[in-house]
Amino acid sequence: MPRPRSLTPDQLADAALAVLDRGGLAGLTMRAVGAQLGTSTMGLYRYVADREELEGLVVERVLAGVDVTPPAGGPWQHRVRVLVDRVRAAVGAHPAVVPLLPAHRHRSPGVLRWAEAVLVVLTEAGFAGTRRVVALRALLSYLIGAIQLEHLGPLAGAGTAAMAQLPRDAFPHMAETARDARGVGPDEEFGGGLALLLDGLARQLD
Amino acid sequence: MPRPRSLTPDQLADAALAVLDRGGLAGLTMRAVGAQLGTSTMGLYRYVADREELEGLVVERVLAGVDVTPPAGGPWQHRVRVLVDRVRAAVGAHPAVVPLLPAHRHRSPGVLRWAEAVLVVLTEAGFAGTRRVVALRALLSYLIGAIQLEHLGPLAGAGTAAMAQLPRDAFPHMAETARDARGVGPDEEFGGGLALLLDGLARQLD
DNA sequence: ACCTGAACACCGTTCAAGT
DNA sequence: ACCTGAACACCGTTCAAGT
Numbered sequence A, B: 001m002p003r004p005r006s007l008t009p010d011q012l013a014d015a016a017l018a019v020l021d022r023g024g025l026a027g028l029t030m031r032a033v034g035a036q037l038g039t040s041t042m043g044l045y046r047y048v049a050d051r052e053e054l055e056g057l058v059v060e061r062v063l064a065g066v067d068v069t070p071p072a073g074g075p076w077q078h079r080v081r082v083l084v085d086r087v088r089a090a091v092g093a094h095p096a097v098v099p100l101l102p103a104h105r106h107r108s109p110g111v112l113r114w115a116e117a118v119l120v121v122l123t124e125a126g127f128a129g130t131r132r133v134v135a136l137r138a139l140l141s142y143l144i145g146a147i148q149l150e151h152l153g154p155l156a157g158a159g160t161a162a163m164a165q166l167p168r169d170a171f172p173h174m175a176e177t178a179r180d181a182r183g184v185g186p187d188e189e190f191g192g193g194l195a196l197l198l199d200g201l202a203r204q205l206d
Numbered sequence C, D: 001a002c003c004t005g006a007a008c009a010c011c012g013t014t015c016a017a018g019t
Helices: A009-027 A030-037 A041-046 A051-064 A076-092 A095-104 A109-125 A129-151 A158-163 A172-181 A186-205 B009-027 B030-037 B041-046 B051-064 B076-092 B095-104 B109-125 B129-151 B158-163 B172-181 B186-204
Strands: none
Touching: A009 A030, A009 A051, A009 A095, A030 A041, A030 A051, A051 A076, A051 A095, A051 A109, A076 A095, A076 A109, A076 A129, A076 A186, A095 A129, A095 B095, A109 A129, A109 B172, A129 A186, A129 B129, A129 B172, A129 B186, A172 B109, A172 B129, A186 B129, A186 B186, B009 B030, B009 B051, B009 B095, B030 B041, B030 B051, B051 B076, B051 B095, B051 B109, B076 B095, B076 B109, B076 B129, B076 B186, B095 B129, B109 B129, B129 B186
């Protein structure tokens, strides 16, 4: 990793994110990012060891837009919800980044900053030790899973319409649930699942 | 999609899964699968429209190993937990399939059969309408997210050791939580998060 | 009819050559 | 010293040619 000169890492990340937003994951190539910046393809290797590191830069760029100051007032459930929703909103603005999220979530400073904020709220609420570990893990699991379900071929939306016509004899409950799902929007679905988790957590504090 | 002859789709799926287990996602190429089967690379296109469809076959193969008969007795929480754990175990036997899961989960017969079984249990427990929709979505989100966290660079395990040495001034809660996490195994972590979700669901039935 | 190998249009990355 | 383009070793897939 030699020293950069004419480009800042931020410029690189912006260019890569622009390419990703425009052409999807398949369009994110070293050649395309080079063209976007007006430099040679190989010029990128001055800033980044390989393609994977470039992907990490993009993920970090999206996460950088997340405000990680824990919301000041209100019950801890609300404060966690706000932090979770901020990530969902940031990712929702760049859906093409979703498939990159799981692989680049570890060793991401953005994720660490966010997790620290969540832990501040959980700790103030009274969680500690194993319970706090499990709580953070569960919230992160739900967040990542729900975001992927939402953006990678939805259970709600267009996918549900198709599923409502399932063979009713083989999948009776599934067909009925798919019909019910047509009346449930993505926000309600995401928020409802998160509420279940928060209720489960609240029960532990009794 | 012409008619097959000398190979069954199962043979193809087995071969692709063997290649995936051996060489990871990067090793799963049309050429490698052809070689594994002793046929030409192009021979695969008689069974599969493109690489994506081959990936779908592999996912289906792994999911085919999941017993989807709802467990007979016991409280509904236990029955859901058994169904969830079966998927986790099947995927755990072929960790390389994890990155393929989110993209191929929709229109997967295996997922549908599993979801139908979960819905049978939820319905018998008293869930219906929007609540049932949200419950299924939440369980699936947690399952997919938690599996990915577990297998794609863990919060527990080796990753935690690194995180326990975080700059303590910038991430005080994170450093402490990472130390706590060393005593929490993957089963406890996964099961603990699922228990939170099930507790939240139980609360809705009161 | 079924199957195959050469060929094409891409990748990421190496490396010798430019200034 | 910084940057670049040709070249290499791969991909998935098309298609003309084999039996």
